[in-house]
Amino acid sequence: MKRFVQRKRLQKRLVEIVKEATANGNYQITVIHGNAPQKAADLRQLLIDGGVATDVSIATFGSVIGTHLGEGSIALGYTPII
Numbered sequence: 001m002k003r004f005v006q007r008k009r010l011q012k013r014l015v016e017i018v019k020e021a022t023a024n025g026n027y028q029i030t031v032i033h034g035n036a037p038q039k040a041a042d043l044r045q046l047l048i049d050g051g052v053a054t055d056v057s058i059a060t061f062g063s064v065i066g067t068h069l070g071e072g073s074i075a076l077g078y079t080p081i082i
Contacts, residue, residue, distance in 0.1 A: 011043055015050040018078060022052065027078045029056045034066045034073040043074060 018029065029047060033040035037058070044056045061069060069075075 011046055012050075014043075014076060015046050015052060018047065018076060019050060019052045022078055026081045027053070028081055029053045029076070029078045030059050031056060032059045032061055032075045032077060034061045034069055034071055036072045036074055039072070039074045043076065047076075 022029070029052060031040045031044050031047070040058045044058055047053060047056045060066075061073070061075075066073075
C-alpha cells in the first residue's frame with residue numbers, strides 16, 4: 001500500500017512540474033511507457049484532469065530504451081509546438 005501511495009504522490013507532483021513548465025507556451029505532451037498501458041493511461045488522465053493539456057498522446061519505448069528502463073516504466077515528455 002505504501003508504494004502505491006508514494007507513486008500517486010509522485011505522479012501528482014510530476015503533473016504540477018509539467019504544468020508550471022508548460023504554462024507559457026503551446027506544447028505537445030506525450031506519456032511514454034514500457035509495456036504498462038494502464039499506468040500510461042492513468043498518468044494521461046491526471047494530466048488532463050490537472051489542466052495541463054486537453055490532448056495528451058501515449059507512446060511506447062523503443063526496444064533499446066525499454067531494455068534499459070525495464071518493463072512497467074513510464075516517462076513524460078513535452079515538446080514545444082512552433
